[in-house]
Amino acid sequence: MTTTTLAVLVPLLPFLGAAAGLLLGRTAPGFVRPLAVLPPLTALALAAVVAVRQGGEQAIDAHTELTPTGSVPIELALHIDGFAALVAVLVGVVATCVQIYSTGYLRDDPRYPSYAALVSLFTSAMLLVVYSGDLIVLLVGWEVMGICSYFLVGHYWETPEARAASIKAFLVTKLGDVPFLIGLFALATDAGSFRITKILGAVANGGLDHPTIVALLLLAGVAGKSAQFPLHTWLPDAMAGPTPVSALIHAATMVAAGVYFIARLLPVFESSQAAMVTLAVMAAVTMLGSGLAALAQDDIKRVLAYSTIGQLGYMTGALAVGDRGAAVFHLLTHGAFKALLFLAAGVIIHAAGTNSLAAMSRMRGLRDRVSDAYWTMTVALLALAAIPPFSGFFSKESVLGAAEHVVTGHTEHAPSAAGWITLVAGLLTAVLTAGYATRLWLLAFHGRGAEAPDHGRQPLTMTVVLWVLAVPSLALGGLAFRVLPDWFDGRDLTPTLTTSVAGTGVALVGAIVTYAAWRHTTTLSARAPLGAVAAHPEGDAAQVEAEAIASHAPVYGGVAYAPDPADPGRLLLGPLHRHAAVGFHLDAVYAALFVRPVQAGASLVRFLDREVVETYVRGAGALPRLLGAAVRRAQTGNVQTYVSALLAGTVVLAVAALLVATGA
């Protein structure tokens, strides 16, 4: 088969798997698991073949036009360069791991068939985004992901948190998608085509009339999808979904789509200095804010969610300094270690019966109960904190190195302001990242207090996947940084000495300070409450997690917050902790700015409908009703009355006829 055929099959197979899973889910339950696992696995194999054949050489382009669609043609186009080939492999790996893990995680879930089908559809949509060479086709995948995330985040729709989170995720990303759509149209109108290659050609010839407006509009969609400030608020709440979904959304799909989109169209953004600086500011605010918020979270998955936002901030930072190689490199390594972190967190939540770090820090021996999760999570956290030689170190250093290049004036594309912003924010965030990674590790695995509950061994499907993902988390960065430039723009990704020393140094400082704070506060944990624990610890992992999420707010008074004096984050953040725990009140601000006006408008419309429009309708009904009641009075039941009336009528008619006949 030609490479093009293989590439078409890559997004198609999971799509067919999803369709078959939805159709056969009820009638043939035996096929559900193979249908869930095999299509992503095959897609992964095909994506790997495509990547090998592409080999970082000339981009593979293929296109066909189904039907003429008016002024600017929409074509089914493939555009597979090094970025697309590698990101597709990452998506395949993570999706396959998630599907395998889900067979264990949701093994008793009655809604598993539709869940697995939606995950496959999600994967297919992301692969479509990755391979598509036409922006409208890309948008199709982009929006399918939006609706899939709505369904998957709301998987536990019995709980109000999940319902609210799914609606929030959908609405906030759509808020970004509206300007995104307008931006796409503006871009296509300027460039005369939706094809990425033609747009990039037009940009190279200076054919864009309004690069700043287009770039800023597109940026809004990217901010929504990739959870960048100020549209990031949906992502921490999306933790109400099952853990494998979080892993999928956070590692390889959805949030990666935004970054990947900018990487594809980077020249468009580079043609506007304002857009690049906006991107840098956005990245910096996102990084710092999410780092602080992650230090204050109590839910283990919310820590990871804020960490995802922060790491995406690194990627947008790299894009702001015009180095998409570094951004996609970080996307790849982050995809591997963040998927691992989430899947391991799922194992921990199952074993501990709670998602609260405060509760975990009061359990002894949790790390022995889930030794696989302990070791793999340690690897992933080291990668997250960018400690050499783990993969996160290389990718993060390539980002910082790119920023340093811009600061020292080695590149002409990016403004040096963007470089400074990214570099400073990146280094500060490195401290915070190491801090919250250390805090998570210490609180989850080094608790003291009662013995951790024993719920038996974790399913093999859940633990094997962790080790599979641990390999790239450990080694991908070190092995790939020499090879990757051939696949990408050819720009060097080797860590520079200055940023390596600075980055690792600040990361170590963050880790050590957190450790010291933990030693200081850990004695307090003896006289603090034990956390919420799931009611059915013997159930499957998904049930335990749903119960843990549902019981968190009633026990602690908030989904993100726990009154735990033994939390080192509380000591480190000081008075800031209260604000960081609720994401710096951004939700409250949005509630005041958008939610309440909309609700007020809704109640006004409701009033107009109920009281004004309804009154006319009711009036129109009441008048005939009144007349009817009056006429009904004539119905006395006395036959003689009727005959009398008949006679009277006859007489009147006769007299009238007589008068007319005589011409009076």
Add this chain to the structure above:
Amino acid sequence: MHLAYPTVLAALLFCTGLYGVLARRNAILVLMSVELMLNAVNLNLVAFDVWLSKASRETLHSGQALTLFTIAIAAAEIGIGLAIVLAVYRNRGTSDIDKLRDTAEGHESEGPDSDALTAGSADGAGKAEATA
């Protein structure tokens, strides 16, 4: 005989019948009044038939033929009507029209029998209208 006599007699008969239909309470008397009205019409038919055939304008005697029809139908009608009245009387113990008001607005039917009664009195009303 001048045409005025039978027509005046018919008018008197008809008015008597009409009065009976409107004013009598007993259903049997109402039926008898209906018969009076029918016969007034019969009288008219025959009288005019004779008058018209004298003037040689009509030789088929269709008025007399129609009278025969009316008599036959009146016999059938009175048979059914009396049977209904009898049934009502057996059921209710009265044949007073004023008390048979089941079709009145707001009337709640008491039992399965009232449906049949309602139909019966409605029939009577319909007949009264037809004959009036």
